[in-house]
Amino acid sequence: MPNIVVVGAGVSGLTSAYLLSKNGANTITVVAKHMPGDYDIEYASPWAGANVLPMATKASSRWERQTWPELKRLAEEVPEAGIHKMIAGVPAGEGPREATQGEYAFDGLFKENPWYKTLFEDFRELSKDELSRDVASGAEFTSVCINTMLYLPWLVGKCRANGVVFKRGVLKHISEAAAWSHAGGSKKVDFVINTTGLMASRLGGVADQDVVPVRGQIVVVRNEAPYMVTKSGTDDAEDEVFYIMTRAAGGGTILGGTYQKGQWESQPDPNIAMRIMKRAVEMVPELADGKGVQGLDIVRHGVGLRPYRNGGVRLEKERIEGTWVVHNYGHAGWGYQGSYGCAERVVELVDEASNQPKL
Numbered sequence: 468m469p470n471i472v473v474v475g476a477g478v479s480g481l482t483s484a485y486l487l488s489k490n491g492a493n494t495i496t497v498v499a500k501h502m503p504g505d506y507d508i509e510y511a512s513p514w515a516g517a518n519v520l521p522m523a524t525k526a527s528s529r530w531e532r533q534t535w536p537e538l539k540r541l542a543e544e545v546p547e548a549g550i551h552k553m554i555a556g557v558p559a560g561e562g563p564r565e566a567t568q569g570e571y572a573f574d575g576l577f578k579e580n581p582w583y584k585t586l587f588e589d590f591r592e593l594s595k596d597e598l599s600r601d602v603a604s605g606a607e608f609t610s611v612c613i614n615t616m617l618y619l620p621w622l623v624g625k626c627r628a629n630g631v632v633f634k635r636g637v638l639k640h641i642s643e644a645a646a647w648s649h650a651g652g653s654k655k656v657d658f659v660i661n662t663t664g665l666m667a668s669r670l671g672g673v674a675d676q677d678v679v680p681v682r683g684q685i686v687v688v689r690n691e692a693p694y695m696v697t698k699s700g701t702d703d704a705e706d707e708v709f710y711i712m713t714r715a716a717g718g719g720t721i722l723g724g725t726y727q728k729g730q731w732e733s734q735p736d737p738n739i740a741m742r743i744m745k746r747a748v749e750m751v752p753e754l755a756d757g758k759g760v761q762g763l764d765i766v767r768h769g770v771g772l773r774p775y776r777n778g779g780v781r782l783e784k785e786r787i788e789g790t791w792v793v794h795n796y797g798h799a800g801w802g803y804q805g806s807y808g809c810a811e812r813v814v815e816l817v818d819e820a821s822n823q824p825k826l
């Protein structure tokens with residue numbers, strides 16, 4: 468009976484715990500400083516839009532490829548997961564940005580003739596007369612938008628139904644994880660799954676200095692958008708982006724945003740907020756019935772920090788103080804759309820280590 472402690476209850480930790488819990492032989496405890504329902508600058512998952520717009524630059528990358536079928540299935544068959552289908556438009560504007568992360572890049576989305584054109588059944592390139600003058604190319608396809616306020620608690624419920632136990636706790640060092648197992652001190656912990664996101668940069672025993680925030684400021688409004696749009700680059704600033712998506716089941720519409728690498732500021736900047744709203748009503752006037760910014764009905768302003776990692780996501784196992792630690796952190800802006808692919812790799816790594824001869 469492998470005894471496993473998952474550190475972190477964001478989308479990476481919850482999906483890892485859920486897939487591990489499908490094996491009834493595993494005993495699993497999730498310990499986290501922040502849980503679904505919390506809003507905190509150290510906790511990225513609640514702030515995400517979240518939709519699926521691929522960012523992998525190589526067709527061989529498996530994380531998003533393996534995640535899409537499951538998120539699509541949830542949107543089609545499991546209404547309580549809080550995911551719905553929506554048309555996405557991705558016009559490629561001007562604006563180079565430094566956001567490459569291993570095999571992932573924000574600009575991966577805007578490549579002409581992208582690898583993901585075969586992933587989405589109705590993918591089509593937009594013709595010149597469907598694009599505005601500042602846009603060189605673009606595409607349209609049916610994707611999904613996740614209401615993170617419903618989806619994260621749904622994942623907790625799926626884990627609990629499989630016997631996973633949740634605890635609140637703050638770890639200073641990854642080796643403290645073993646003490647949180649609900650199996651009790653007499654039972655040795657076999658695996659610790661490290662899904663601490665941005666805070667992997669500060670956790671003792673990990674302290675990964677390649678992990679840095681990419682600040683994302685958003686505005687949540689009650690208005691509904693008829694479709695999702697994400698555009699590379701804006702005329703306003705190099706580190707500002709444009710996206711808009713309406714969450715499932717009354718979750719509001721997310722207007723974004725920014726892509727500010729290295730910035731930890733947790734408070735929304737009112738000037739940026741105004742630019743975000745202006746861009747949204749210019750790009751999609753129907754959002755506010757043609758009334759401009761005045762026609763927007765604001766729920767809240769927010770800031771989330773994407774857990775970016777120079778060199779890309781860390782998905783590997785290592786022994787720390789005699790215990791196997793499987794790392795799954797550093798997903799930057801694609802944590803949801805890669806969640807199942809990455810969690811499947813966590814399960815593989817646990818299986819591999821379980822089958823290795825004991826040291």
Ligand code: FAD
Nearest residue numbers: 475476477479500501511512518638664683771802803804
């Ligand atoms: P987190 O959600 O940050 O969770 C980390 C967990 O670890 C928390 O529970 C925390 O409390 C815990 N923890 C950390 N340190 C400790 C410690 N020392 N002790 C105990 N617990 C600890 N992704 C998409 O796929 N699609 C999108 O459309 C999208 N849009 C986004 C928009 C914005 C504005 C932002 C900010 C992000 C967006 N993302 C999107 C990215 C996505 O949100 C992240 O990649 C994802 O949430 C990362 O999840 P995580 O579980 O790895 O980390």
